[in-house]
Amino acid sequence: MASSSGLEIASIDAGYGAVRVLQGVSLSVPPGQTVVLLGTNGNGKTTLMRSIMGQVRPTAGSIRATLDGQTVDLLGLEPQQVVELGIVLVPEGRRLFPRLSVEQNLRLGAFRATARAKLDENLALCYEMFPRLAERRSQLVGSMSGGEQQMVALGRAVMTAPRILLVDEPSVGLAPILVSRTMEMIALMKERLGLTVLMAEQNFHQAVKIADRGYVIVHGHIEFEGKSAEALQDNELVRQVYLGL
Amino acid sequence: MSATTLTDPRGADRIRHLPFWLGAVGVALAVFLALRLIGNEYGYYAGYFVLQYVVLASAWNILGGYAGYVNFGAAGFLAAGAYTAIFVRKAFGFDLIPGILCAAVVTGLLGLGTGYLTLRLRGVYFSIATLCLAVVLQTLVVNWDYVGGSRGAYVIRPMTIPPFASYGEYIFLVMLALAVITVGIARTVEVSRLGRGLQAIRDNERAAEAVGVPTLRLKLMATALCGALMGVAGAPLPYYSGYLNPDAAFSLAFAVNAIAMPLIGGAGTWAGPVIGAVLLASLQQAATVTISSALNLWIVGWILVIFVTIAPRGILGWFGKR
Numbered sequence: 421m422a423s424s425s426g427l428e429i430a431s432i433d434a435g436y437g438a439v440r441v442l443q444g445v446s447l448s449v450p451p452g453q454t455v456v457l458l459g460t461n462g463n464g465k466t467t468l469m470r471s472i473m474g475q476v477r478p479t480a481g482s483i484r485a486t487l488d489g490q491t492v493d494l495l496g497l498e499p500q501q502v503v504e505l506g507i508v509l510v511p512e513g514r515r516l517f518p519r520l521s522v523e524q525n526l527r528l529g530a531f532r533a534t535a536r537a538k539l540d541e542n543l544a545l546c547y548e549m550f551p552r553l554a555e556r557r558s559q560l561v562g563s564m565s566g567g568e569q570q571m572v573a574l575g576r577a578v579m580t581a582p583r584i585l586l587v588d589e590p591s592v593g594l595a596p597i598l599v600s601r602t603m604e605m606i607a608l609m610k611e612r613l614g615l616t617v618l619m620a621e622q623n624f625h626q627a628v629k630i631a632d633r634g635y636v637i638v639h640g641h642i643e644f645e646g647k648s649a650e651a652l653q654d655n656e657l658v659r660q661v662y663l664g665l
Numbered sequence: 666m667s668a669t670t671l672t673d674p675r676g677a678d679r680i681r682h683l684p685f686w687l688g689a690v691g692v693a694l695a696v697f698l699a700l701r702l703i704g705n706e707y708g709y710y711a712g713y714f715v716l717q718y719v720v721l722a723s724a725w726n727i728l729g730g731y732a733g734y735v736n737f738g739a740a741g742f743l744a745a746g747a748y749t750a751i752f753v754r755k756a757f758g759f760d761l762i763p764g765i766l767c768a769a770v771v772t773g774l775l776g777l778g779t780g781y782l783t784l785r786l787r788g789v790y791f792s793i794a795t796l797c798l799a800v801v802l803q804t805l806v807v808n809w810d811y812v813g814g815s816r817g818a819y820v821i822r823p824m825t826i827p828p829f830a831s832y833g834e835y836i837f838l839v840m841l842a843l844a845v846i847t848v849g850i851a852r853t854v855e856v857s858r859l860g861r862g863l864q865a866i867r868d869n870e871r872a873a874e875a876v877g878v879p880t881l882r883l884k885l886m887a888t889a890l891c892g893a894l895m896g897v898a899g900a901p902l903p904y905y906s907g908y909l910n911p912d913a914a915f916s917l918a919f920a921v922n923a924i925a926m927p928l929i930g931g932a933g934t935w936a937g938p939v940i941g942a943v944l945l946a947s948l949q950q951a952a953t954v955t956i957s958s959a960l961n962l963w964i965v966g967w968i969l970v971i972f973v974t975i976a977p978r979g980i981l982g983w984f985g986k987r
Binding site for chain 1: 858861862864865867868869871872873874875876877878879880933
């Protein structure tokens with residue numbers, strides 16, 4: 421399945437009250453690619469994700485999505501409208517519903533009309549991709565391990581029938597082996613659903629494994645754009661910021 | 666696909682409604698027949714007292730239990746329902762049943778308006794806002810001469826309403842029907858998408874937004890429904906007591922019990938408020954006739970403290986049922 425959905429973000433400013441977090445950030449997520457947004461804490465990765473979802477309102481610039489050849493302006497849309505278009509965020513720290521079961525969490529992903537029509541199909545897909553979730557479908561999510569919770573969070577995103585997947589720091593709070601597994605799961609989802617992926621991450625070595633291109637964000641500015649994984653690995657700034665060389 | 670056999674929609678999401686309604690009506694009939702056999706008018710009045718709390722607690726649970734928005738203004742909504750019944754009786758000559766319907770509409774709109782103004786507030790700020798609503802409403806009613814102001818309003822009750830044996834039996838049966846309907850609505854909400862959306866809001870509102878749950882719309886539906894049902898709980902009150910003044914209608918007991926009963930029974934389940942209401946209201950009624958009516962809230966306070974320490978998820982939580 422080849423994706424024809426992408427994102428184009430042009431010089432946006434965004435922040436919280438008087439605090440400006442993003443200043444003139446431009447970023448391109450071409451159809452079918454996995455783009456990583458690299459940056460350490462407090463540089464604006466999450467704010468960028470929230471701006472795309474409509475949870476933070478940018479004060480300048482534009483965010484456009486191309487979905488099956490049609491261009492949609494995302495600015496001013498409510499989060500649920502953005503989800504309805506086929507764009508979904510797996511938030512940092514997973515943000516599940518701990519007192520609901522695995523299956524209830526998954527079903528909540530299919531709340532909107534378009535996703536509801538494909539509920540059974542996507543649920544089957546979730547359980548096929550993540551067999552562990554099928555075993556634990558009635559377990560309360562709050563009682564699961566971090567890695568299993570990450571599967572639920574990814575599965576919940578699958579349930580929204582997305583075409584563009586945003587993942588905010590999937591490595592947070594996970595053991596190194598699980599971070600590696602999470603990257604594999606994201607790659608698997610991308611392949612199975614024909615997704616376009618934008619992932620914010622601090623863990624350079626893990627993220628770059630699945631990346632087609634990448635951006636480095638420092639203090640709310642895009643400091644570097646790497647058109648390929650190799651370009652990222654060879655760059656001087658990346659070496660300074662991430663590899664300490 | 667190896668896992669497809671696991672995707673059959675399971676029982677958990679295929680809830681059957683008929684057995685519940687048959688069971689609820691059966692229980693209601695049994696309660697009524699038992700009271701009729703006892704044949705004491707007091708039984709009906711005590712029964713009404715308990716049932717009004719079943720309605721009030723179930724209504725509170727829709728917003729407080731599922732969505733996690735703690736409403737301290739239950740007395741305000743209940744009194745608004747009661748005073749709507751008084752108003753439409755005086756203005757248009759409406760009797761009890763149309764009065765209840767009017768009360769549902771008025772307090773439903775009141776709930777919707779309150780929700781619209783306050784639901785951008787979360788946690789304790791929402792609770793403070795609802796508390797203020799009750800105070801504001803009480804001030805308005807005290808100064809509204811048409812419905813009696815601080816003097817109160819009288820509803821002259823007929824001795825009997827055929828075909829019922831007595832007026833007590835009539836008002837009890839009305840409240841019994843309201844209780845069955847309210848619990849049924851609460852249960853329907855719980856197993857519906859609305860209920861699951863509200864539970865998602867309770868667990869994590871921002872995450873609910875991120876996966877496309879229309880949080881504001883669901884919360885407004887919940888406040889409107891919760892308000893309407895609380896008004897319904899209050900509408901028969903002037904007909905029950907024959908006289909109503911602002912102090913009685915806005916009583917602290919309603920606000921406290923509306924919260925305490927679901928918490929003690931098990932908030933976030935339809936059965937929890939019913940269990941809590943039957944238990945606490947019966948206890949209070951027993952205390953009123955045997956010890957003193959002033960001890961009511963004192964008892965509730967103690968029970969609440971005990972439950973918060975040893976069974977924070979209520980009676981249902983204690984027995985491991987969610």
